[in-house]
Amino acid sequence: MLEKIKRLICAEDGPTAVEYAILLALLVAMCLSAIAVTGGPVKAFWKGSSESLKEAVDE
Secondary structure, three states: OHHHHHHHHHOOHHHHHHHHHHHHHHHHHHHHHHHHHHHHHHHHHHHHHHHHHHHHHHO
């Protein structure tokens, strides 16, 4: 039993998986914050473009 605990502590697979999970969580958080920050200006850009195209077609 003691040998199994020693092997579990010395194993490198567990910490690596945890590190990847933390990196993935940080990446998702960065993507969501980037979308939240740029969402308004991008929406305004496309709305302006749409209105300009409608005015061009109507003329």
